[in-house]
Amino acid sequence: MASRTKLDTDLILEKATALVDAHGLDQLSLISLAQELHIKPPSLYNHVDGLQSLKQKLSLYGTEQLYAHLLPAAVGKTGDQAVHALSQAYIDFVKIHPGLYDAANRISKPLDEKLEHAQTAIVKLVLQVLQEYELQEEAAIHTVRGLRSILHGFASLERTGGFQMSVDLDESFSVTISTYLEGIHSMVEKQKNKD
Numbered sequence: 001m002a003s004r005t006k007l008d009t010d011l012i013l014e015k016a017t018a019l020v021d022a023h024g025l026d027q028l029s030l031i032s033l034a035q036e037l038h039i040k041p042p043s044l045y046n047h048v049d050g051l052q053s054l055k056q057k058l059s060l061y062g063t064e065q066l067y068a069h070l071l072p073a074a075v076g077k078t079g080d081q082a083v084h085a086l087s088q089a090y091i092d093f094v095k096i097h098p099g100l101y102d103a104a105n106r107i108s109k110p111l112d113e114k115l116e117h118a119q120t121a122i123v124k125l126v127l128q129v130l131q132e133y134e135l136q137e138e139a140a141i142h143t144v145r146g147l148r149s150i151l152h153g154f155a156s157l158e159r160t161g162g163f164q165m166s167v168d169l170d171e172s173f174s175v176t177i178s179t180y181l182e183g184i185h186s187m188v189e190k191q192k193n194k195d
Contacts, residue, residue, distance in 0.1 A: 007039060009047050013061045016054060020099025025106070028099075030054070055103060056112060062097070062104030063118040067125065069093040074129050080181050082129045087151055087177045094155035101155070133188050143184055150180055 015036045020028050030051055034041040048054040073089035074082050094101045126144050135143060154173060156162075163169055 007037065007043060007047065009057070012037070012044065012047055012054070013057060016058055017061070017097065017100050020058065020103060021097050023099070025055070025058075025099050025102040028055070028058075055106065056115075058100065058103035059106050060112065060115045060118055062100040062102075063115060063122065065097065065100060066090075066093055066104055067118065067122050069096075070122065070125060074125060079132045080178075082132075083147070083181060084174070084177055086126065086129055087147070087173075090151045091155050091158075091173065094159065098159055105152070130184075133184055134191075135184070135187065136191065139187060139191070143187075146183075147180065150176060 012033070016028060016033055019032060019036060023032075028051070030041050030044050030048075033054070034044055037044075044054075048057060069092070070086055070089050073085040077085050123144060126147060127140055130140055130143055133143075154176065158169065163172070
């Protein structure tokens with residue numbers, strides 16, 4: 001008699017991630033997940049309170065996984081090199097885990113404290129990477145928001161086939177981040193001249 005796989009939250013999230021990456025977050029259901037796990041759907045209720053609860057757990061898991069993917073890209077690098085590496089890691093994560101990335105970007109109501117903590121960890125990581133530019137606090141927040149907008153926008157357009165011209169996408173991405181960095185350097189110069 002074959003031994004049963006022990007059902008736990010880690011396994012559920014692993015299988016749910018595979019499903020949403022393959023078919024999209026909106027296609028996720030407890031029935032499809034139960035089929036993937038070779039169990040009956042009611043067994044899932046020992047670990048999640050329903051589909052919304054599962055998506056909430058996926059949101060936290062996705063945010064934590066994104067952080068785990070970004071962190072090694074930033075380690076040992078500084079300045080422009082660190083920003084390029086972090087940005088590439090972000091884009092790579094979206095390519096590897098498109099559905100999990102969508103889950104990480106869903107805003108939960110009410111906001112989960114663990115999720116808020118995980119999101120803050122990513123912001124702090126980006127702020128740490130930008131620290132070398134010695135931006136004032138408000139300017140640093142603007143640059144974090146700007147970078148997130150660039151990365152999310154680029155990744156989203158790439159995923160949906162929004163880039164149709166026959167120009168190398170990797171080169172376009174590199175040019176985009178370099179242009180963003182030129183803006184930061186310009187901001188830093190203005191800040192110095194003001195002081």
